Structures are given as structure tokens and as C-alpha cells.
Amino acid sequence: MEHSYSAEVIWTGNRGAGTINYRGYDRTWDIAVPGKAVVHCSNDPLLGGDxxxxxxxxxLLSSLSACHMLWYLHYAANAGLIVSSYRDSPIGVGEVEKSGAGRFLSATLRPEIALNAGADLDLAHDLHHRIHAVCFIARSVNFPISYAPTFRAT
Incomplete structure (x- = not known):
């Protein structure tokens, strides 16, 4: 089943003279989706962004992490694992070539997951490896994703 997504990306960086020269405008924009909060964006601070x-x-990294989390919670519920909290601090590694072209080389998801005492930790760990096959975002990227979860009992 095919479905579509839409958004409006609105450049907000015109200082009054447009793109008169490379340093004459800001690399800022808003992401607007009807009925949702506007997200104010800029380019990477390494490139002079805000x-x-x-x-x-x-x-991209947040989307990857959120997609993984939602599938993890789904699989945990189906497996009878009770998750009481989930917090991820993913790390993405990128490179910029001499030409200025950049890309992600890898991402590591590092969720901290609280499970009920006595939970099957092997199962809790193994669920992570099922997700890449179904996560919309993970299936859409071309760099390796690894998982380094930690668990604690509640």
C-alpha cells in the first residue's frame, strides 16, 4: 500500500537582498505541516548555522531513533515485555568530503529502557535486531545502524 507525506519548507533567511552573495543570507527555514507546530531550522553549526x-x-537522526522506538514498543507489547520508560541518545557519524559533499557513515542507537523486574533481558535485547527490517526510516537510509541498549528493572 502506497501513501504520501507532505510538508512545506519555507526559507526564512532573506536579510533583504536575497542571495546577493554567499555570505549575504541566512541558512534558516521553517518546516510547516498543516495542523502541526512549525519547526524552525538552520544548517549545521559547523557550517555557520544556528x-x-x-x-x-x-x-534525520531523531527520525531514525523515533521510528526504532515506536517499533520496539510495539514488539515489546506483543512479546509481553512491559516497558515503563524509553530514552535514546543516538549518535550519528558523518563525513564531509573535500568537495563539500557530506553523508552519514553510521548511526548507533543507545536506548535506555526500563522493564519490569524479572523481564526476559535476552528477548528485550533481541527485539532491537528485528526492527531494521520494518522501520520505515531505517529501511530508507544507506548507512549501517547499530544498537547499544541498556536495561534497568523498575
Whole structure:
């Protein structure tokens, strides 16, 4: 079944003279989706972007982590594992070539998951390896994703 997504990306970086020269405009924009909060964005701070705003790399890594989390919670519920909290601090590794072209080389998801006392930790760990086959975002990227979960009993 095919379905579509839409968004509006609106450049907000015109200082009044447009793209008169490379340093004459800001690399800022808004992401607007009807009925949802606007997300104010900038490019990577390494490229002069605003470090207080989300950049494309932040958004991709966050999307990957969120998709993984949602599938993990789904699989845990189906397996009878009770998750009481889930927090991820993913790390993405990228490179920029001499030409300026960049890409992600890898990502490591590092979720901290609280499970009920006595939970099957082997099963809890193994669920992570099932997700890549179904996660929309993970299936859409071309770099390796690894998992380094930690578990604690509640």
C-alpha cells in the first residue's frame, strides 16, 4: 500500500537582498505541516548555522531513533515485555568530503529502557535486531545502524 507525506519548507533567511552573495543570507527555514507546530531550522553549526535550531542531520537522526522506538514498543507489547520508560541518545557519524559533499557513515542507537523486574533481558535485547527490517526510516537510509541498549528493572 502506497501513501504520501507532505510538508512545506519555507526559507526564512532573506536579510533583504536575497542571495546577493554567499555570505549575504541566512541558512534558516521553517518546516510547516498543516495542523502541526512549525519547526524552525538552520544548517549545521559547523557550517555557520544556528546551534539553537534543528538541522537536517538532527532531524534525520531523531527520525531514525523515533521510528526504532515506536517499533520496539510495539514488539515489546506483543512479546509481553512491559516497558515503563524509553530514552535514546543516538549518535550519528558523518563525513564531509573535500568537495563539500557530506553523508552519514553510521548511526548507533543507545536506548535506555526500563522493564519490569524479572523481564526476559535476552528477548528485550533481541527485539532491537528485528526492527531494521520494518522501520520505515531505517529501511530508507544507506548507512549501517547499530544498537547499544541498556536495561534497568523498575
Amino acid at each position: 546551534p539553537t535550531k534543528m538541522n537536517p542531520e538532527d532531524l
